[in-house]
Amino acid sequence: MISTYPVVSGRYLINGDWKESNETSNIINPANKSEVIGKVGLCTEEIVNEAINAAANAFKLWSQSEIQDRVERMKAAAWELSKIIEENVSLFVRENGKTLVEAKKDLLRCVEVMNGGADELLKWWNPELLQGNQKVQVRRRARGVTAVITPWNSPMILTFKRVIPAVLAGNTVVVKPATNCPLTIMTCLKVVAEYFPPGVINIVTGSGKMIGDKLCSDSRVRTIAFVGSTQTGKDIMKKSSGNLQKVYMELGGNDPAIILEDANLDEEAIKRLRISILKAAGQVCSAIKRVYVQESRYVELVKKLKKEFERTVVGDGIQPDVTMGPLNNKAQYDYVNGLIERTEKAGANVITAGIQLNPEMWDQGYYILPTIVTGVDQQSEIVRAEQFGPVIPILPFSSIDEAIKLANDSEFGLRASVWTENEELAVEMADRLEAGAVFYNNHTIFSDLALDFPGLKESGVSRETRHCGLEFFADSYGFAN
Incomplete structure (x- = not known):
């Protein structure tokens, strides 16, 4: 204290x-x-x-x-x-x-x-x-x-x-x-x-x-x-x-991550994906807020990301073992909880994962466990909104053209990422994505703080x-x- x-x-x-x-x-x-x-x-x-x-x-x-x-x-x-x-x-x-x-x-x-x-x-x-x-x-x-x-x-x-x-x-x-x-x-x-x-x-x-x-x-x-x-x-x-x-x-931002069929989904890649979603409990404009994955890798990605989320230790950030803290304020906490509840009532599959560091103190803070949402479509509120919390919808796609169309279907255009082993293809896709910056096999900030790029649209x-x-x-x- x-x-x-x-x-x-x-x-x-x-x-x-x-x-x-x-x-x-x-x-x-x-x-x-x-x-x-x-x-x-x-x-x-x-x-x-x-x-x-x-x-x-x-x-x-x-x-x-x-x-x-x-x-x-x-x-x-x-x-x-x-x-x-x-x-x-x-x-x-x-x-x-x-x-x-x-x-x-x-x-x-x-x-x-x-x-x-x-x-x-x-x-x-x-x-x-x-x-x-x-x-x-x-x-x-x-x-x-x-x-x-x-x-x-x-x-x-x-x-x-x-x-x-x-x-x-x-x-x-x-x-x-x-x-x-x-x-x-x-x-x-x-x-x-x-x-x-x-x-x-x-x-x-x-x-x-x-x-x-x-x-x-x-x-x-x-x-x-x-x-x-x-x-x-x-x-x-x-x-x-x-x-x-x-x-x-x-x-604001509603950043998409596009994961192609040939993407490397090893432990390190999944860790990068988790950090890009859950940094600051998801309260980052340029965090991943939508994941589109080629349908042949859909089940695999959901399973691996859930396993990674399960390792997340949620609690008071002052504790050194904690890897994700609370949401910052009541208004944001109520909004994210309400969004999750409405999504579940609409028939989506809501998967919570993670470790409560101090379960007896859970209700004393604005804590929400990392949450994966499946069974939603492009028009679902959880996909359209900027969640600004530790919740991520995952949607399958069948073709690259479809993935780009879905990613661009937003009033926002802050950041995006493409996950593939084909860098040339990633560049081609970046030229078509409506975002101020596109990252390759990551979703982060520029390591050189002298650099910055504006968001597009709103x-x-x-x-x-x-x-x-x-x-x-x-x-x-x-x-x-």
Whole structure:
């Protein structure tokens, strides 16, 4: 148990000052609903406006700062943050529900983003001379105040992948973390903010709708970086249109995995498949959420995946033996349970597997065992929806054309994967799949965090990047003579 709250508990950051919020709400441990981890401040409209003011004022000087100065500050902040990673892993587990391994990996990636972004800035910021009859330079400049709105499922890396390039590009930021999981973000950003002038990094917490409305309606906010649901993304697009703000969005996903007849389904491949489905209890936009398998391998795959799921140890992520933690919050827990119940009532075959680490504590947390669903079709709710939980439907297909048609039959287009021994065929299929990225015999993230690719359709609004996202937070302009 944590005996004291983190120093950021119930506070917000404006212009370098951490201020106490008059109103707060509790942040609970999803593995033990009786444990309060800390408080989250409920900021008012006046406070949000104060944060925008601070960011706008700080932008005037920060946008004119030397590139080398930004790099040195970021490198120093990264070094300082690296020294407190270990002591904050348990805090992240307790407020988010990840396992110790998942939590530590996310925190270390934040340091990696800081160092990598600083290195990329030195490569990318320099003027680029275009070839042609006229001498034309492509030059970059900061955009202005950036709003960073991030979710509860992977809050650390998703926040840092936006805050860090925005600041390095010369912008100032107003960060709005998820209300039920803000403490580790704020603790880490507290360390980072101390290496930058007051007002460069500001943090407000509370009502997502109110804060989102304020950020989208203020003409001083020039960029909105949002990660969350597709519906909220649509609302932000509408609200930001009045000021023609630049929007950078990573939204929902319903990622398909296509397993062909010649796929290698050995122990290692099945393990990769399991991790791609159950990481963070399935609460990942780019997790596998639908599996299509060639009918000749259908029975084999279901049997092997069930056996792999049976090894999953579900419990409080703070326990080192746990390989899957709880869902993050009651709303998501109720939604996933309801989805499973409706699917079973509709006649599907629902297979639960896994080990309850502490059965006597099971009802104290938002726990759901890994679940395989068979006997459903393409129009079933469990196939159409973004489950965002440890549940996976498996459907057979007879031909590659059918598999591609089924995989593309979704409003989402975030990621996809093809599992086959024929890499040339996998490339051909990737050209036909409507996804921002297609993985071969795996379904993961890019190991190089400088790389990213946008989702298609309703899965996002952005463009591919090779420079840690710096492109999203700067304007390019031409200088000609």
